[in-house]
Structure formats: C-alpha cells, structure tokens
Amino acid sequence: MAHIRKRGKTYSYTINIGYDPLTGKRKQISKGGFIKKRDAETAARKIELLLDENCYIELSKEIFSDYILNWFDNHYSNRIKQTSATNCRYIIEKHLLQENVFANKEIAKVTTADIDLFYNQKLQEKYSTSYIRKMHQLLNQAFSQAVKWKKIMFNPVGDADPPSVKYEEMSIWSLKDIQEFLRNCKGERHYLTFLLAIYTGMRRGEILGLHWIDIDLEQKVIHVKRSLAHVPKKGYVFTSLKTKNSKRQIPIPEFVLNELVLQKKRIEEWKELVGTVFADQDLVICTNTGSLQDPRNVVRVMKRIVKTAKVPNIRFHDIRHTHASILISVGIDIVKISKRLGHANPKITLEFYAHLLPNTDNDIADTFHQTIQSQTN
Incomplete structure (x- = not known):
C-alpha cells in the first residue's frame, strides 16, 4: 500500500x-x-x-562505463573466442569509454539519440562502416543483456540507425596475373602458401594453421579446422574458426596434391638436416626448424614477388576474392562457392560478389512472353 x-x-x-x-x-x-x-x-x-503484474523494473543508476566493463569481463568475454574477446576489449576501451559522449551517463538514461550521435561521430572520424557496425553489435548485445537483467526497460540500440556497410571495390588478379605471379614465385619458400591461397580460397591464417593430419592425400581433400591468429601479449596462437561453416572440406586438384607431397618430403629433409633442433608441430607451412611461419613474412614475400612479376599489388586476402571471382566467372553455383569459402551463409557471399554475377535479366522479358504464348496457342 x-x-x-x-x-x-x-x-x-x-x-x-x-x-x-x-x-x-x-x-x-x-x-x-x-x-x-x-x-x-x-x-x-x-x-x-x-x-x-511483476512488470515493474527499478531502473539501474549504474554508469554505462562501469556496466559495460562488468558485462564484458564477467559475462560476454567468456562466451567468445580469445581473439574476438581481445578485439572487442579494444573497441570498448578505445571507443565506448575514451571517446564516447554517453560513457558517464546512467545506462537507464542512455537514449537512441545518444547512440545515433555516437555513430555519426565515428563516421566523421573516418572509421569504416563495417567497423562502426561492429561497435553497434557490441552495444546491442550489452544493452540487450541489461534488459534481461532488468536494469533498464528497453534497449535504446534497437531503434538506432547504424550506417549500412559499404564494401570497397575489390582488387583481384586476372588469370594472366595469376600465371605470371606463380611463374615468378616458383622455387620460393612460400610457393605452396600462395598456391593454396589461389587454388582453395583459404584465408592466410587457415593456411598457416594447416596440419598434415588435416590433409587427406588419398581423397584429395583439405579439412579446414583452425587458424593462426595474433593475440596481444601472447603472440601467434592456433584458434578455433569463426563459425561452424568455417570448418569445412575443400577438394583440391592433382596439381596441388603433388606440391603438398613435395612439401612433405622437403620437411623430412629438414628434419634430417637439423636433427633434434627441429620442433615438429605437424605444420604444413613451417620454417626449416618446424616452427610456425610469421604471417608478416608471407606478406613481405608477396610484395617482393608482385613487384618482380609486375602484377597488380593486391592484399593477400584479395587472393581469396580472386578465387571466388574465377569460380563465379565459370558458372559455379553461389551456394557451392559459399560452402567452399566457409561463409556463414550464401547471403554473405552474394553481398560480397553480387556485382560479379553475370547479368541474365535481359532474357527475363522474352522468357516470360514465351511462357504466356505457349499457354495461349
């Protein structure tokens, strides 16, 4: 009463x-x-x-900066990959605490207008739309949990208007560029690294994380199970893949299989040469003492060969785009391409490569007319 x-x-x-x-x-x-x-x-x-009616919520007076750190450290960080947690922690410290207009507001008083103002600020600071979307996703998860914990009545991020992702124009190699690059790359230590990237579309970390146990030489299939990633204060470590679809099987041609067999023999020769110094980690791509390859070395070698071969200077990741574009150009189904690349779903593949799909719309009008005519004759 x-x-x-x-x-x-x-x-x-x-x-x-x-x-x-x-x-x-x-x-x-x-x-x-x-x-x-x-x-x-x-x-x-x-x-x-x-x-x-058990619908009353006593709004929390907790300050946003205190809440998001507590939510992340004691709840969210334990549910995601270590590398993802490191990246999220950086976003929180750099953007949501240090450069945030509502960092010191009570969470119950943060408004949708505050969130939109934050996004506009980040756009003015020239951050990419995809990076701002990551901030949006993090904020949305944090405030959604605050609703579940009955700290706030509603999630102000739900009605916010984050910028649409703008994909940069893709840089890819032509078939001639690929042939010229591989010709100049032959005999290089990372020849197999680049060959796998071109012929499988695998990410750099996935290639450097390959173990021999992942390769079925008889069935000519590569099983992608892990990735090599950099974790601050820990260096390079093997991590699980982003999504369940990232864990996949990739068929390879006889040509690539033969290069893998040669690499296996080469590693056996290194073992005999250095003896006990060889630290066998079962790696497909490794140094001559068995240790993992630093991804930065791969980039340095690629830049040198690109210059020698006189082909367009693209990123290593653009080799993956090149692989996808070739598959699209020869009419491979987008669902199969998505599965080969390890995308979470075909929608992501379409968003990336829709502009590369052949335009068949011109046939629609005639096909429709012919269908109607066939029923009236």
Whole structure:
C-alpha cells in the first residue's frame, strides 16, 4: 500500500517492495514533486499495478562505463573466442569509454539519440562502416543483456540507425596475373602458401594453421579446422574458426596434391638436416626448424614477388576474392562457392560478389512472353 505525504507545497508517495536479500535492508520506491495529492495517488497506483503484474523494473543508476566493463569481463568475454574477446576489449576501451559522449551517463538514461550521435561521430572520424557496425553489435548485445537483467526497460540500440556497410571495390588478379605471379614465385619458400591461397580460397591464417593430419592425400581433400591468429601479449596462437561453416572440406586438384607431397618430403629433409633442433608441430607451412611461419613474412614475400612479376599489388586476402571471382566467372553455383569459402551463409557471399554475377535479366522479358504464348496457342 502506497504511503502519500505532503512535503512543503508538494506531495510524494512511498511504496515498500520488500527487503534486499543481500543486505536485509528494506527496499522502497518513492517519488515526489506532485502538485496535487490525487496526482501522487494516481502515479502510485500505476506502480502498484506493475508490481502486481511483476512488470515493474527499478531502473539501474549504474554508469554505462562501469556496466559495460562488468558485462564484458564477467559475462560476454567468456562466451567468445580469445581473439574476438581481445578485439572487442579494444573497441570498448578505445571507443565506448575514451571517446564516447554517453560513457558517464546512467545506462537507464542512455537514449537512441545518444547512440545515433555516437555513430555519426565515428563516421566523421573516418572509421569504416563495417567497423562502426561492429561497435553497434557490441552495444546491442550489452544493452540487450541489461534488459534481461532488468536494469533498464528497453534497449535504446534497437531503434538506432547504424550506417549500412559499404564494401570497397575489390582488387583481384586476372588469370594472366595469376600465371605470371606463380611463374615468378616458383622455387620460393612460400610457393605452396600462395598456391593454396589461389587454388582453395583459404584465408592466410587457415593456411598457416594447416596440419598434415588435416590433409587427406588419398581423397584429395583439405579439412579446414583452425587458424593462426595474433593475440596481444601472447603472440601467434592456433584458434578455433569463426563459425561452424568455417570448418569445412575443400577438394583440391592433382596439381596441388603433388606440391603438398613435395612439401612433405622437403620437411623430412629438414628434419634430417637439423636433427633434434627441429620442433615438429605437424605444420604444413613451417620454417626449416618446424616452427610456425610469421604471417608478416608471407606478406613481405608477396610484395617482393608482385613487384618482380609486375602484377597488380593486391592484399593477400584479395587472393581469396580472386578465387571466388574465377569460380563465379565459370558458372559455379553461389551456394557451392559459399560452402567452399566457409561463409556463414550464401547471403554473405552474394553481398560480397553480387556485382560479379553475370547479368541474365535481359532474357527475363522474352522468357516470360514465351511462357504466356505457349499457354495461349
């Protein structure tokens, strides 16, 4: 039952809602400033109705910066990959704490307008739309959990308007470029690395994370199971893949299989040459002492060969785009391409490569007309 009382010239209400299970102290809801007594009584009845229906939420006074660190450290970081957690932590510290207009606001007072203002600020600072979308996803998850924990009534990120992702124009090699690059690459230590990238579309980390146990030489199939990634303060480590679809099987041609066999023989020769110094990690791509290859070395070698071969200077990841574009050009089904690349679903593949698909719309009008005519004749 609400207790109404007059303080000076205004009225206030107080409602007892039980006791705090941790402190044992009585918990109350109170509000003042009502000019008329009946206004205080009406407001109190609304709160009592919400309490009766178990719909009342006592809005948290927790500051956003305190909340998001607590949410991330004690809840979210334990549910994602280590590399993802490191990247998310950086976004939180750099953008959501240091450069955020609502960092010191109570979470219950953060508005959708605050969120949109934050996105516009990041656009003005020239951050990419895809990077701002990552911030959006992180904010959305944090505020959604605050709703579940009954700290806030609703998620202000839900109605926010993050920028649409703008994909940069893709840089890819032609078939002639590929042949010229491989010709100049022959005999290089990373010849197999680039060959696998061109012929499988695998990511750099996936190639450098390949173990011999992942390769079925008889069936001519590569099983992609892990990736080599950099974790701050820990260096390069093998991590699990992003999604369940990233874990996949990739058929390879006889040509690539033969190069893998040669690499296996080459590694056996290194073992005999260096003896006990060889630290065997079962790696397909490794140094002559068995240790993992630094991805930065791969990039350095690629830049040197690109210059020698006089082909377009693209990123290593663009070799993956080149692989996909070749498959599209010869008419391979987009679903099969998506599966080969390890995308979470074909929609992602379409978003990336829709502009490369052949335009068959010109046939639609004639096909439609012919169908109608076939039924009327």
